[in-house]
Amino acid sequence: xAQEPVLAVESLRVEFATGDAPPVVAVxxxxxxxxxxxxxxIVGESGCGKSLTALSILRLLPRPxxxxxxxxxxxxxxxxxxxxxxxxxxxxxxxxxxxxxEPMTSLNPVLTxxxxxxxxxxxxxxxxxxxxMDRALEMLRQVRIPEPERRLHEYPHQxxxxxxxxxxxxxxxxxxxxxxxxxxxxxxxxxxIQAQILDLIRDLQQxxxxxxVLITHDLGVVAxxxxxxxxxxxxxxxxxxxxxxxxxxxxxxxxxxxxxxxxHLGGGRGKRLNEIPGVVPAxxxxxxxxxxxxRCMQAxxxxxxxxxxxxxxxxxxxxxxxxxxxGARA
Amino acid sequence: MWSYVARRVLATLPVxxxxxxxxxxxxRLSPGDPAAIIAGDHATSEDIAQxxxxxxxxRSLAEQFVWWLGQLLSGDLGTSIxxxxxxxxxxxxxxxxxxALSISTMTFAVALAIPMGVVAAWKAGSWIDQSIMALSVxxxxxxxxxxGYGLVIGFSLTLELLPVQxxxxxxxxxxxFARHLVLPTVALGLVYTALLARITRATMLETLNEDYIxxxxxxxxxxxxxxxxxxxxxxxxxxxxxxxxxxALLIGGVVVTESVFAVPGIGRLTIDAVLQRDYPVIQGVxxxxxxxxxxxxxxxxxxxxxxxxxxRY
Ligand SMILES: Nc1ncnc2c1ncn2[C@@H]1O[C@H](COP(=O)(O)OP(=O)(O)OP(=O)(O)O)[C@@H](O)[C@H]1O
Ligand SMILES: [Mg+2]
Numbered sequence: 001x002a003q004e005p006v007l008a009v010e011s012l013r014v015e016f017a018t019g020d021a022p023p024v025v026a027v028x029x030x031x032x033x034x035x036x037x038x039x040x041x042i043v044g045e046s047g048c049g050k051s052l053t054a055l056s057i058l059r060l061l062p063r064p065x066x067x068x069x070x071x072x073x074x075x076x077x078x079x080x081x082x083x084x085x086x087x088x089x090x091x092x093x094x095x096x097x098x099x100x101x102e103p104m105t106s107l108n109p110v111l112t113x114x115x116x117x118x119x120x121x122x123x124x125x126x127x128x129x130x131x132x133m134d135r136a137l138e139m140l141r142q143v144r145i146p147e148p149e150r151r152l153h154e155y156p157h158q159x160x161x162x163x164x165x166x167x168x169x170x171x172x173x174x175x176x177x178x179x180x181x182x183x184x185x186x187x188x189x190x191x192x193i194q195a196q197i198l199d200l201i202r203d204l205q206q207x208x209x210x211x212x213v214l215i216t217h218d219l220g221v222v223a224x225x226x227x228x229x230x231x232x233x234x235x236x237x238x239x240x241x242x243x244x245x246x247x248x249x250x251x252x253x254x255x256x257x258x259x260x261x262x263x264h265l266g267g268g269r270g271k272r273l274n275e276i277p278g279v280v281p282a283x284x285x286x287x288x289x290x291x292x293x294x295r296c297m298q299a300x301x302x303x304x305x306x307x308x309x310x311x312x313x314x315x316x317x318x319x320x321x322x323x324x325x326x327g328a329r330a
Numbered sequence: 331m332w333s334y335v336a337r338r339v340l341a342t343l344p345v346x347x348x349x350x351x352x353x354x355x356x357x358r359l360s361p362g363d364p365a366a367i368i369a370g371d372h373a374t375s376e377d378i379a380q381x382x383x384x385x386x387x388x389r390s391l392a393e394q395f396v397w398w399l400g401q402l403l404s405g406d407l408g409t410s411i412x413x414x415x416x417x418x419x420x421x422x423x424x425x426x427x428x429x430a431l432s433i434s435t436m437t438f439a440v441a442l443a444i445p446m447g448v449v450a451a452w453k454a455g456s457w458i459d460q461s462i463m464a465l466s467v468x469x470x471x472x473x474x475x476x477x478g479y480g481l482v483i484g485f486s487l488t489l490e491l492l493p494v495q496x497x498x499x500x501x502x503x504x505x506x507f508a509r510h511l512v513l514p515t516v517a518l519g520l521v522y523t524a525l526l527a528r529i530t531r532a533t534m535l536e537t538l539n540e541d542y543i544x545x546x547x548x549x550x551x552x553x554x555x556x557x558x559x560x561x562x563x564x565x566x567x568x569x570x571x572x573x574x575x576x577x578a579l580l581i582g583g584v585v586v587t588e589s590v591f592a593v594p595g596i597g598r599l600t601i602d603a604v605l606q607r608d609y610p611v612i613q614g615v616x617x618x619x620x621x622x623x624x625x626x627x628x629x630x631x632x633x634x635x636x637x638x639x640x641x642r643y
Contacts, residue, residue, distance in 0.1 A: 060547055064455065092550035100548075105541040110563050110638055120549045155639040171549065 004077070005033035006211045007057070007096070007179045012071035014052045014061065014235075016283075023069060024283045027052050027235045030071070034179065034211040034228075039202075041222040041243075042215045043258065044232035047280055050215045051101075053232075054181045058096060059088050075179070094124040097172035101184040103164035107156040113140075114152035117171045124175050139170035143200060162193035169200060176208055183215045198225060219262045223247065228316075231255045234280055234291035237310065241317035251319040253296045290322070298323060331635075338631055342624045349620040350402060353613045354395055358387075381411070385609075407617065408610035412603075417614035420599060427497045428595035430507070431588070432580040434515045439522035440573060446523075447530025448557055454535055463531070466524035478517035478591065485513060495592035514591045522576050529572045533565035540564070566637045574630035578623045 014027035027049040034040045042050050055061050057073050059080065073080040075095060080088060092098075100106040108116060117139055118132035127135070133152070140148035143166040156164055165185060172180060182201060186194035202225065205212050214225055222229055222243065229246040231239040231254065239252040250256045257276040278295035287293060293303040302322050310320045365382040366373070381387075386394050401408065407417035446466075450459040486494040492513055498506035537543065538561055546560040581596070588597035596615060603611035 058548060060544060089550045089552060092548055094550055098548045100541060100545065102541055106545045108542040108546065108560055108564065109640060111560075119551070123550055123552075123555075157640050168545075171545075 003035055005035050005074075006076060007213070008033045008072075008074040009053070009057065010072045010074065012053065012056060012073065013069040014049065014056050015067060015069040017065045017067065023067075025069065025235065026066075026283055027056070030232075030235075030237055032230050032237070032240065034213055036178070036211055037205065037209045038227050039205065039212040039214055039225050040228045040230060041226035042213065042230045042232060043217060043219065043222055045217060045276075045280055048232045049235040050217075050232060051183050054098065054183050054213065054215060057181060058092050058098060060092075060098075090124070093120050093172075093177070094175045095177055096179040096181065097175070097177040098181040099165070099168050099172050099183065099185045101187050103161050103168055103188060106168060107164055109156055112153050112155055113159070113167045117167070117174050120171055120174050135174060136170070139174050140167070142173070142204065143167070143170045145170075161189055162197065165189060165193075165197055166200065169197070169204070173204055173208065173210075176210075178210055180205070180210045180212045181215075182212060184217070185214075186221065187216070187218075194221075201225075219258060231258070234286055235283070236291065237320065238292065239317075239319045239321075240310075241314065245314055245317040249314070249317070251313055251317070251324055252292075252321050253298055253323075254292050257295075290320075334635065335632060338628055342628055345624055346621065349617065350399065351395075353616050353620075354398055356616075357385075357609050357613060358391060358394065402617075407614035410603075410608050410611050412606045412608045412611075417610050420611060421596065421614055421618050424594060424596045424599045426499060426595075427588070427593045428581060428597065430497075430500065430511060431514055431518070431593060431595060432577060434511050435519045435522060435580055436573060436577050438515050438519040439526050439576070442519075443523045443526035444530050444562075444569070446527040448534055448562060450527070450531040451534030451538060452553070452557055454531075459531075462527065466527045469520040469524035472520075474517055474521060477520060478514070481513045481517055482591075497591075497593045497595070510591075510593075514588075514593060517591075518580070522580075525576065526569070526572055530565070530569055533568045534561055537561045537565040563637065567634055570633050570637065571630055574626050574633070578626040581619065581622050581626075 008031075010031050012027060012030040013025060014030075015023035015025045017023050030049075030053055032040060032042075042053065044050055052061065052066070055066075056068050057080070059068070061067060068081050071081070075091060080091060083091075107113065111119075114133055114136045117136035118129065121127060121132040121135045122129065125132075137148055137152055140151055145151050145163060145166050151159070151163070151167075156167070159167065165188075169185075180201070185201070186197050189197060198221065201212065201214075204210075212225075214221070216222060226243045229239075229241060229243055230237055231246070231252060233252075233254050239246065239250070239255045246255065247259075250259050254276070261276060276295060281287060281291060281294070287304065289302070289304040289306050290296070290299070290308055293299040296303065300322065306322075308320045308322045310318045311324060312318050313324050365378045365385060365387055369378045369381050386397055389397070405418065407421070409415065410417055410420060413420065446462050450462040453459050482494055485492045493506075493510050496510055498510050500507045534557075538557075540561075542564075543556060543561055546556045551560070588595045592598075596619070599611065600615050602608070603615065
């Protein structure tokens, strides 16, 4: 794309400090870009580092040990990893918003939903409290919550899970962010509610032109929502491409494994990606070569010894596997 | 909300009834003849008979109870045998010092402990946290009377900044009132500060790990707002419980401090009454303190429902 990306992550490394020992690396050499109005889906098994990648964009890694070890996060060209605390706070909830997986626990139980939405507006736009509450009401309408006037003054425990996730979305979009990070926003919800929430995100994205990074382990969601797809395995990107490239020509054995594990494209929502034999290696026990090699049917000696680089195999299609690119012919 | 308050107030009545029965039986069923104990070693049998009649001990137990309860409901807690004055009046006279000391102690502890606990939890594991926790262990392990005498020696006898002992009524002399309260408040307050700081730290630590705290930060809120509005409010139920029980314990247990600082409060009244076997006064004090406990508990419950919307009315 000729246009400049809204958000670009470059060679990001996320690590956990472990006292005197060298830090444990949870995410390494992660790079991607998202453009205005575009949806990038990040997929991968549980524990592969999807949430950490998203959290590090807003510098919200778990305290006190999580930290960004290397790399840059560029919002319109400005590196967020080096700005001051006050500057990153001004970005959070305003330029970049985040929605979390657990709508049941992600809202504050002792504050009304109206107050929680209005607070975001107040902090960033400095409007009067009445104006902020008006905005909160307008947002509840936008996310299609019935009887918004009443809900505004209710507490999270008075709402269903689907409604709470709508409130989270209302809160995230209240300041019209340019980037929305949605970390498995529908995993905790019923199938029918899932579809409604995804529709809502897509509609609001079309209205606002926000770039969306949607984290999921559900290829059904990917097929429905994504323009671009990034496949992660054990803290690294193993394949990236447009949704067509990935679904038409999945090139990493792990991606193919995910596809095979999915019963029907678009129909297998909510299914965990756990049908590939074997388990993801622990953070401190990742093998020296390709992290997927121990579970890979096609692995050869080189895969166990040396990590494959990302190589381009199509228009915007890259993959990290010795079976492709120069590696395959060498 | 109001019907909830009314229901909770009504629910305290049976508790008070049970307390009244126990207090009544305590005197009647105590070993030996209460009248003889009260009269002392040198009393004649006429003295004893007189006391027995005055206490109504010559009537049947049921009769006595009905009579006593009637008196109680009309606000009459009896007459002090030793001072020959109404018990209620005696207690009311002593309420000001005790209440003043209890409330100032709790205020001192809350003002100090909550910021300490919040900061310790926020900076968990850091040197700030470790020093706050070390101080609280220290404050907890030094006995109150030791702190009390230390303060008296330091601030009253050596520096001559504050009065050694005694109490001045607020109405009489507000400055003197405050000056007299400082040392007993600090002596008594340090233990509660330590306790409260630990409870605050523990509940805040738990709360700060909640998902909604991450949400609050992701919205771009500044740390003070995250800590106070989003975390402390959620952590407040156990903290308020500790403050409430602490206050109740204080009101009932200022005995030691009051005797060190010669404050003429309920504590002193109780000690004197026990030493003089002034049974009506003992009964009255127990009833009043039990009443205060019940009221404080009621206040805690009502505070819960204000702090946490999930608690149903
Ligand atoms: N606070 C922490 N301390 C140590 N390790 C952590 C911490 N948080 C996450 N990790 C580790 O980092 C890895 C990546 O975690 P992350 O939450 O990003 O996974 P994920 O891909 O989002 O998984 P899921 O699909 O289950 O949400 C995991 O192996 C996890 O054990
Ligand atoms: Mg996750």
